[in-house]
Amino acid sequence: MLRYLTAGESHGRSLMAILEGMPSGLRVDKTTIDRELKRRQAGYGRGKRMNIEKDRVQILSGMRGGETLGSPVALSIPNKDWxxxxxxxxxxxxSKGEKVTRPRPGHxxxxxxxxxxxxxxxxxxERASARETAARVAIGAIVKVxxxxxxxxxxxxxxxxxxxxAKVEGLKISEIKRKASGSKVSCPDREAERLMIEEIDKAKKDxxxxxxxFEVITTGLPIGLGSYVHPDRRLDGRLAQGLMSIPAVKGVEIGLGFRVSELPGSEVQDEIFYEQxxxxxRKTNNAGGLEGGVTNGEPLRIKVALKPISxxxxxxxxxxxITKKRVKATVERADVCVVPAAAVIGESVVAFELANxxxxxxxxxxxxxxxRNYRGYLKYLKQR
Ligand SMILES: Cc1cc2nc3c(=O)[nH]c(=O)nc-3n(C[C@H](O)[C@H](O)[C@H](O)COP(=O)(O)O)c2cc1C
Structure with a gap:
C-alpha cells in the first residue's frame, strides 16, 4: 500500500511529506520534481506570494544514488517567506503578529x-492554506515517474x-498536452485563453x-486497477475523495459526469467490441475509463470544478x-484565480491514487x- 502524510504551515519553515510504500529501484531526478513544483506555482491569476517562493524539493531520506530504496521517502520544500x-x-x-479575528466567508x-x-x-x-498542496505535488511528481x-x-x-x-471537443491527447502547456491558463483553446485572461483581469480590478x-486525462492504464469488491477499494471513490480534498474543489465528474442523468442508457453505456x-x-468512452470502480483500459477522464477563491x-x-461586531472580513494576500495551478494538483492526486x-x-x-508481474498479467489478458 502506498500512503503519505504532509505537514507544514503556509508561512512556516517548510512544507514536508513522507511517502511510504514506494518500490525500490525507481530512478527519480530532482529536476523532475522541481519542474512540477514550478508548474503548480504558475498560471495567470496567482497572487504576490508566488513571486516570493521558488519551490525546490529537498529529499531527506528513502533515496540513494538517484534511486528509491523501498524505505519511506521524506521530503521538504522550504518556504522562502519564512x-x-x-x-x-x-x-x-x-507571536509578534497581530491576531486575525475577522473570519473570511468560504474559508x-x-x-x-x-x-x-x-x-x-x-x-x-496557516494549515488550511492550499500551500500544503506543494507537498502533494512533490509526491505526485515521484509517483508519476x-x-x-x-x-x-x-x-x-x-x-x-x-x-x-473552452472548445476542446475532439482534441487529441497530444494536442491537449502541447497546447495546454503553452498557455498561460493551461487552456488549449487560444480564443478562450484570451477571454479567460480578460475575465481574470476584470475580477482582479473589481x-x-x-x-x-479543469480536466485530468490519464492514458496507458491497463484493465483491472481498483475493485468493485468493497466500497473503499472502488477506484472512482478513491479518486473522487482525493480530488475533493484539494482546497476549493466542489465537484468531480467522471466521464460524461452529471450529463448521464439526462440521457437514456442506450446513449450512455459504452458498447463492447473485440479484435484479436x-x-x-470500446468505440466511445462515456464511462471515462472506469466501470464498477475498475479501470477498463480506456483513457481515464475526470473533470473537477473549483469555486472562486475565498x-x-x-x-x-x-x-x-472576539467582539461579535459586524465587520469586513480579513484581507490576506491572495490569488485571484488558481484553476491552472489546481489542474497540476489534480494531476498529482490522480497520479497518487493510480500508483497506489x-x-x-x-x-x-x-x-x-x-x-515482471505486470508483463505476466498482460500476457494473461492476451490469452483471454
Ligand atoms: C492552488 C490553490 C491556491 C489557493 N489560494 C488561495 C488564496 O490565495 N486565498 C484564498 O482565500 N483561498 C485560496 N485557495 C482556496 C482555499 O484554500 C480554500 O477555499 C479554503 O481552504 C477553504 O476550503 P474549501 O474551499 O474547500 O471549503 C487556493 C486553493 C488552491 C487549490
Missing part, C-alpha cells in the same frame, strides 16, 4: 477557530474559468475572484470572533518485481 514571518510564526516564543477561518478553540485565526489559516515506467501518462487542461468555456473547471490484436475495446480584496461582511492501485495489483517491493 524569513519574513519568523517572529510571527515562532514555535516557542510569543476554514470560522469553523476552524471554533472547532480548535482558537482566538487567532492565523492558527487555522513510477506510472511512466508502465507507460501511463497524465495530462490536464483548463476548460472553463468563470463564465468562459477586487473579486474566479473559479472554473486489440483485445476488448479571500476577496473587496471583502465580504463577517463578524469579529498499480502497487496493489502488481506488488510493490521493487520496480523489477512489479514489471
Amino acid at each position: 524569513e519574513n514571518w519568523k517572529l510571527i510564526m515562532d514555535t516557542f516564543g510569543p 476554514a477561518d470560522l469553523v476552524g477557530a471554533l472547532k480548535y478553540d482558537q482566538d487567532d485565526i492565523r492558527n487555522v489559516l 513510477l506510472l511512466s515506467e508502465f507507460g501511463i501518462s497524465i495530462v490536464s487542461q483548463v476548460i472553463q474559468i468563470g463564465g468562459v468555456k 477586487g473579486d475572484t474566479l473559479g472554473g473547471i 490484436k486489440k483485445g476488448f475495446y 479571500t476577496l480584496q473587496r471583502p465580504l461582511s463577517s463578524v469579529d470572533l 492501485a498499480l502497487i496493489e495489483k502488481f506488488g510493490g517491493d521493487s520496480i523489477s518485481e512489479m514489471q
Whole structure:
C-alpha cells in the first residue's frame, strides 16, 4: 500500500511529506520534481506570494544514488517567506503578529477557530492554506515517474474559468498536452485563453475572484486497477475523495459526469467490441475509463470544478470572533484565480491514487518485481 502524510504551515519553515510504500529501484531526478513544483506555482491569476517562493524539493531520506530504496521517502520544500514571518510564526516564543479575528466567508477561518478553540485565526489559516498542496505535488511528481515506467501518462487542461468555456471537443491527447502547456491558463483553446485572461483581469480590478473547471486525462492504464469488491477499494471513490480534498474543489465528474442523468442508457453505456490484436475495446468512452470502480483500459477522464477563491480584496461582511461586531472580513494576500495551478494538483492526486492501485495489483517491493508481474498479467489478458 502506498500512503503519505504532509505537514507544514503556509508561512512556516517548510512544507514536508513522507511517502511510504514506494518500490525500490525507481530512478527519480530532482529536476523532475522541481519542474512540477514550478508548474503548480504558475498560471495567470496567482497572487504576490508566488513571486516570493521558488519551490525546490529537498529529499531527506528513502533515496540513494538517484534511486528509491523501498524505505519511506521524506521530503521538504522550504518556504522562502519564512524569513519574513519568523517572529510571527515562532514555535516557542510569543507571536509578534497581530491576531486575525475577522473570519473570511468560504474559508476554514470560522469553523476552524471554533472547532480548535482558537482566538487567532492565523492558527487555522496557516494549515488550511492550499500551500500544503506543494507537498502533494512533490509526491505526485515521484509517483508519476513510477506510472511512466508502465507507460501511463497524465495530462490536464483548463476548460472553463468563470463564465468562459473552452472548445476542446475532439482534441487529441497530444494536442491537449502541447497546447495546454503553452498557455498561460493551461487552456488549449487560444480564443478562450484570451477571454479567460480578460475575465481574470476584470475580477482582479473589481477586487473579486474566479473559479472554473479543469480536466485530468490519464492514458496507458491497463484493465483491472481498483475493485468493485468493497466500497473503499472502488477506484472512482478513491479518486473522487482525493480530488475533493484539494482546497476549493466542489465537484468531480467522471466521464460524461452529471450529463448521464439526462440521457437514456442506450446513449450512455459504452458498447463492447473485440479484435484479436486489440483485445476488448470500446468505440466511445462515456464511462471515462472506469466501470464498477475498475479501470477498463480506456483513457481515464475526470473533470473537477473549483469555486472562486475565498479571500476577496473587496471583502465580504463577517463578524469579529472576539467582539461579535459586524465587520469586513480579513484581507490576506491572495490569488485571484488558481484553476491552472489546481489542474497540476489534480494531476498529482490522480497520479497518487493510480500508483497506489498499480502497487496493489502488481506488488510493490521493487520496480523489477512489479514489471515482471505486470508483463505476466498482460500476457494473461492476451490469452483471454
Ligand atoms: C492552488 C490553490 C491556491 C489557493 N489560494 C488561495 C488564496 O490565495 N486565498 C484564498 O482565500 N483561498 C485560496 N485557495 C482556496 C482555499 O484554500 C480554500 O477555499 C479554503 O481552504 C477553504 O476550503 P474549501 O474551499 O474547500 O471549503 C487556493 C486553493 C488552491 C487549490
